[in-house]
Amino acid sequence: MAIRDRLSGNEAIAIAMKQINPDVLAAFPITPSTEIPQYVSQYVADGEVDTELILVESEHSAMSACIGSQAAGARTMTATSSCGLALMWETLYIASSIRLPITLALVNRALTGPININADHADSMGARDAGWIQIYSENNQEAYDNFIQAVRIGEDKEVQLPTMVCQDGFITSHAVENIELIEDEEVKAFVGEYIPVASLLNAKEPIAIGPYDSPHYYIEHKRQQAEGMNKAKEVILKVAEEFEKVTGRKYGLFEAYQLEDAEAAIVIINSTAGTAKAAIDKMRKEGKKVGLLKIRVFRPFPHEEICDALSHLKAIAVMDRSEGFSSIGGPLFAEVRSALYEAENRPMLINYIYGLGGRDVTTTHIEEVYNQLFSMINKNQTGQVYRYLGVRE
Amino acid sequence: MAYNFKEAMNKPERLTGGHRMCAGCGAPLAARGVLRALKEEDQAVIANATGCLEVSTFTYPYTAWKDSFIHSAFENAAATISGTEAAYKVLKRKGKIKENYKFITFGGDGGTYDIGFQSLSGAMERGHDMVYVCYDNGAYMNTGIQRSSATPKYAETATSPIGTEVLGKQQFRKDLSQVMVAHEIPYVAQTTFIGNFKDLHEKAEKALYTEGPAFMNVLAPCPRGWRYETADLMEICKLAVETCYWPMFEVVNGEWKLSYRPKKKLPIDAFLKPQGRFRHLFNPGNEDMLQEIQADIDKKWNQLLKRCGEEIE
Numbered sequence: 001m002a003i004r005d006r007l008s009g010n011e012a013i014a015i016a017m018k019q020i021n022p023d024v025l026a027a028f029p030i031t032p033s034t035e036i037p038q039y040v041s042q043y044v045a046d047g048e049v050d051t052e053l054i055l056v057e058s059e060h061s062a063m064s065a066c067i068g069s070q071a072a073g074a075r076t077m078t079a080t081s082s083c084g085l086a087l088m089w090e091t092l093y094i095a096s097s098i099r100l101p102i103t104l105a106l107v108n109r110a111l112t113g114p115i116n117i118n119a120d121h122a123d124s125m126g127a128r129d130a131g132w133i134q135i136y137s138e139n140n141q142e143a144y145d146n147f148i149q150a151v152r153i154g155e156d157k158e159v160q161l162p163t164m165v166c167q168d169g170f171i172t173s174h175a176v177e178n179i180e181l182i183e184d185e186e187v188k189a190f191v192g193e194y195i196p197v198a199s200l201l202n203a204k205e206p207i208a209i210g211p212y213d214s215p216h217y218y219i220e221h222k223r224q225q226a227e228g229m230n231k232a233k234e235v236i237l238k239v240a241e242e243f244e245k246v247t248g249r250k251y252g253l254f255e256a257y258q259l260e261d262a263e264a265a266i267v268i269i270n271s272t273a274g275t276a277k278a279a280i281d282k283m284r285k286e287g288k289k290v291g292l293l294k295i296r297v298f299r300p301f302p303h304e305e306i307c308d309a310l311s312h313l314k315a316i317a318v319m320d321r322s323e324g325f326s327s328i329g330g331p332l333f334a335e336v337r338s339a340l341y342e343a344e345n346r347p348m349l350i351n352y353i354y355g356l357g358g359r360d361v362t363t364t365h366i367e368e369v370y371n372q373l374f375s376m377i378n379k380n381q382t383g384q385v386y387r388y389l390g391v392r393e
Numbered sequence: 394m395a396y397n398f399k400e401a402m403n404k405p406e407r408l409t410g411g412h413r414m415c416a417g418c419g420a421p422l423a424a425r426g427v428l429r430a431l432k433e434e435d436q437a438v439i440a441n442a443t444g445c446l447e448v449s450t451f452t453y454p455y456t457a458w459k460d461s462f463i464h465s466a467f468e469n470a471a472a473t474i475s476g477t478e479a480a481y482k483v484l485k486r487k488g489k490i491k492e493n494y495k496f497i498t499f500g501g502d503g504g505t506y507d508i509g510f511q512s513l514s515g516a517m518e519r520g521h522d523m524v525y526v527c528y529d530n531g532a533y534m535n536t537g538i539q540r541s542s543a544t545p546k547y548a549e550t551a552t553s554p555i556g557t558e559v560l561g562k563q564q565f566r567k568d569l570s571q572v573m574v575a576h577e578i579p580y581v582a583q584t585t586f587i588g589n590f591k592d593l594h595e596k597a598e599k600a601l602y603t604e605g606p607a608f609m610n611v612l613a614p615c616p617r618g619w620r621y622e623t624a625d626l627m628e629i630c631k632l633a634v635e636t637c638y639w640p641m642f643e644v645v646n647g648e649w650k651l652s653y654r655p656k657k658k659l660p661i662d663a664f665l666k667p668q669g670r671f672r673h674l675f676n677p678g679n680e681d682m683l684q685e686i687q688a689d690i691d692k693k694w695n696q697l698l699k700r701c702g703e704e705i706e
Contacts (some may be wrong), residue, residue, distance in 0.1 A: 023483045026476060052483040054475060057515030064469035064512065068440065068476025071463055075482055076476070094465050200477055201484060202463040203492045210464035211453035250697045 003181040007192065009137075009172035012179055012287070013079065013142035013165075014039030018049055019187035020151060022103075023074035023194075026065035028052035031117045032169040033107035036079035046304065059084040061175055063091035063102075064275045071209055074197030075151070076103065081169060082109035085123040089130070092107055092210070095162045096131030097225060098209055099197075101154030102162040105147060108270065108321075109169040110357040118358020119168040121269060122135045122322040124298075125331045133163040133232050134299040138255075140177050140274045143167040145249055146296075148182070151191045152239045155186065158231040170323040170358065229300045236297055253302040254311055255294040258284060260287040262291030264373035265310065267336050268319040271293045272354070272361050279366035303339040310336070311343035315382075318388075321355045329353075329386045337355040348373075348382045354389035365390055398589040401429050404457075412457035417623025417629070419613025420446045423528040424499055426590055427609070428460075430597035438459065440474035442504030443467035445535045448526065464601070470498045470506040471509045471516035472526055478521045495601050501531040502543035506569050514591045517606045518574045524600040527569065528613035538618040542567040543636075545691070547682055550618070554644040555558075560673050560682070565689060572606040574644045578635040580605075582643040584652070585612035585630045589652065592641055593650055599643070612639045621670025632664040637694040642701060651701040658694070658706070661687045 007015065009188060014036050017025065027037035043049045043259050052074075060126045070076040080088065085106060094218065095102055111122040124134055137143040144166065148161040167173055182190070198207050213221060240251040255273070257275055258280050259265055273294040283290045293309055310316060317339070320330025329337075329351035338348050352369060355361045369389065376382055407428040424446065431437055435659045437460040441447040447464045450457040464474045478496045484552050500509055505527040513525055530549045533539040539552040546565045552561035567620075572585045580603045582596040593611065600607035612633055616623045633639035636659045641652040660682060665671040674683050698705050 016598050023487075024476065024479050026479070048485060050487065053481040054479050054519065056475075057473060057511060057518075060469060061472035063517055064465055064472035065476030065479070067465050068463060068473035068478075069480040070513050072438070072477040072480035072484070074480035076480070090466055091469065101664050200463060201436075201494060202461075206436075206459065206461040208451055208456040208458055209452045209463040211456070212448040213453045217453050254618075311661075369705075391420055 001183060003183065005179050005181055005356045006176050007179045008174050008176050009140040009142055009143045009167045010174065011039065012140040013147055015181060016144050016147040016187070018043050019184050019279065020148065020191050021188070022051055022077045023051045023078045024052045024054065024066070024069040025078065026056055026062045026069065027078045027080070028056050028059045028062045030059070030084040030111060031079045032106065032365050033079045033081040033084070034175045035362065036105055038104065041079055059087040060091060063095060064347060067091060067095050067098065067100060071098060071199070072291065073196040074199045075194040077104070079105040079106045079107070081110050082123045082249050086111060087129055089127070092127055092130040094133060094210070095133070097221065098223070099160040099228060100162055101160055103147065103150050103154060104164040106164045106166045107169045107173045108166050112235070115375060116357040117169070117172050119271070120312040120321045120356045120358065122326040124164060125164050125322040125324070126175065126187040127164070128331060129300060131161065133161055133229070135163065135165050136269045137165065137167040138170055138173065138271055138293055138294060141179050143172060145243065145247070147187060148187055149239045149243050149251070150210070153195045153232060153236050155194060156235045157197065159227050159235050161229050161232060166270065171271040180247070182247060190243070190246055198323070223366060233297070233300050233302060240387070253297045253305055253383060254309070255296060257292040257293035259293060259299065259309060261289055263289040263314045263377060264370050265293060265313050265364070266292040266315070266317045266319055266369055267293045267295065267332065269321065269332060272319065272321070275361055275363055276366045279370070282363065283367060283370060288370065299301070301335050302340070304342070306336060306339045307342050310340060310347060311345060313347040314377045315348040317373055318349065318351050318355050320351060323353055323356065348376050350376070350382060352383050352387050352389040359390065361389070395595055396591045398591070401590070401594055403548040404429055404433065404500050407431065407459045408450065409457045409459060413452065414445065414615060415623070417616040417626045418445070419530060419615065419626060420528040422586055423526060423611040423613045424592040426586070427497065427524070427526050427597040430594050430601055431495060434575055435495055436438060436492045437497055438463065439476050440464070440470045440477070440499070441537070442500035442509055442525065444501040448503065467504055469512045470500050470504060471513040474498045474523055475516040475521045478523050496521070497601070498523065498525045500525070500527055501534065502527060502529045502531060502541045506543045506567055507541055514576065517573065517578050517608065518582070520605055522604055522606070523559035524607045524609065526609045528611050530613050530615035530618060531566070532615070532616050532618050534615045537687070543569065546686060547671065547674055549673065555673050560679070564705065568693070570602055570610045576610060577647060578606045578648055580607035580643070583610045583639070584641050585633060585639055586627060586632060587634060587641070587653070596643060601683060618670065621667050622698040625667060629667060631666070632659065635659045636661050637690055638664050640694065640697055642697065649700040649702070651697070652702055654703065662689055672687060
């Protein structure tokens with residue numbers, strides 16, 4: 001029986017952690033993800049989980065402890081945001097190269113410079129090449145569902161990679177919304193027991209991890225790692241299918257909303273997809289053929305599927321909630337544009353940088369984007385490719 | 394159990410030969426010496442900070458370590474092993490592991506005094522049941538002999554060179570052992586390779602079989618960085634102790650205890666002279682630098698004697 005509740009995104013992740021009952025959680029507080037380890041600390045204090053907490057002195061140590069723990073055969077989790085993820089940088093690469101399926105709850109927040117505590121995707125986008133699976137969530141329900149699925153995806157023998165499950169800071173992490181939870185026992189049955197391929201604590205077979213790797217071997221090791229990421233796509237879909245059987249909730253690599261017959265579409269990540277859906281509903285009533293592609297899985301990036309889903313459109317705006325400072329657009333734009341290179345008829349494509357540092361994005365903003373796309377279609381001219389939404393110039 | 398040199402040396406090596414460390418280097422001696430103090434039936438997981446010891450003992454696809462071993466990065470060996478120790482606790486509680494494990498971290502002074510200091514301090518404060526062993530060779534040797542906060546004053550390194558205006562490192566070394574004592578952990582020891590390795594062995598045994606965090610600072614000379622003949626390793630260590638440059642002591646639950654008091658403290662020249670990194674100190678006109686080093690050693694030695702309840706010189 002599903003449990004109906006009202007929870008914030010942080011609460012939803014904490015409940016998922018409680019239900020999964022990981023062996024180890026190592027974390028350091030940072031806004032807006034701080035609540036997650038706080039809730040888990042309370043579960044530990046109340047004896048509701050068996051989890052060993054490692055309340056470290058920095059995020060660098062949090063990920064380092066996660067590496068030491070997961071390598072010892074313990075199911076291990078952490079939560080962080082923004083500069084916390086940035087401080088983990090070096091160790092993110094180490095975790096993925098050792099093929100450790102650590103699960104990280106990322107509450108997306110702008111990176112400092114200047115300091116800002118609100119939602120944008122600079123943190124996870126900066127870590128996009130770190131070899132972690134990245135799954136994004138529009139709302140608390142998706143954050144909860146994705147987190148439970150992430151454990152299975154990362155631990156799959158074909159994959160063996162760490163996974164970060166992302167949600168927008170404050171907008172999702174702190175806003176309380178309705179949610180449907182799964183029964184504890186069902187979650188436990190779904191994730192199952194973690195059986196590591198190798199462990200530091202297997203006395204019958206001691207192992208050595210983290211060698212010096214000469215040019216003679218390094219590239220082969222990276223190739224194997226890439227293969228794990230290649231295989232992840234299939235596993236993500238397989239796990240989603242099983243998840244649907246338990247919950248009735250359907251997940252894919254991305255969500256297409258009113259996309260099939262659309263002429264103009266936006267590609268977007270996380271909470272603003274909800275805002276965009278409201279704008280689409282309004283514009284559809286006005287007879288405008290608008291649609292949306294919401295990225296769920298950013299790593300591995302589903303190039304072919306996205307190309308197939310978008311190539312029939314006339315004009316597309318790719319929405320980036322982070323700057324890449326490439327001077328031609330944000331990171332999502334680069335991926336989508338690259339995916340569409342294979343399309344027979346390439347749609348007109350523009351990029352909007354929007355919502356940095358938590359700047360509000362309303363349905364009016366989204367309508368403005370669609371209107372720009374229609375203006376491009378009418379003129380049959382793309383115009384400026386790299387744009388900012390709602391910025392004071 | 395009383396120390397028996399022959400018995401200790403006849404134990405199967407847990408860091409085997411065939412690794413690529415230099416002849417006359419102290420680091421593998423420190424590692425083997427500590428591992429010899431493990432009961433044979435006990436399992437161990439060893440974490441290693443990036444450094445000479447790591448890259449020379451575990452070059453893919455070869456490892457010289459008999460026990461499970463993890464290297465993650467330069468500055469996080471203590472945090473890494475703290476994760477392994479926490480995993481052990483929970484998996485043991487759940488009945489998934491039967492064996493007894495010990496958790497040991499090796500780091501050079503770079504990975505311990507400097508870049509890894511925060512990680513070490515955090516792990517010690519959290520009270521993990523682990524032993525952190527610093528093999529202190531007083532500079533960043535793996536990157537080619539650059540100064541660290543463990544480098545002694547006036548020593549020549551690649552980043553504290555002998556110039557026309559400046560001669561060697563301009564600062565005294567950080568007293569990390571004392572800093573670790575201030576963490577109020579159950580066991581802190583400072584030692585090096587003396588005689589039949591009794592002091593190292595006994596301290597390692599105490600560190601390993603004391604519940605909670607333990608820290609050992611082991612002076613581990615580097616022939617490349619210190620510029621001594623490889624065969625002179627033991628002699629250099631002896632001089633470090635006899636001049637009181639590197640006193641041997643232990644602090645058990647806050648109680649300071651001197652492990653060895655030289656019958657006659659040798660002047661610091663005896664330790665400095667055989668090392669090429671101090672050769673400039675013996676040029677005419679630099680006598681005041683030697684005096685300054687001697688005065689610092691005398692001051693610190695007296696402080697230590699006082700802490701240990703010994704008669705001051």
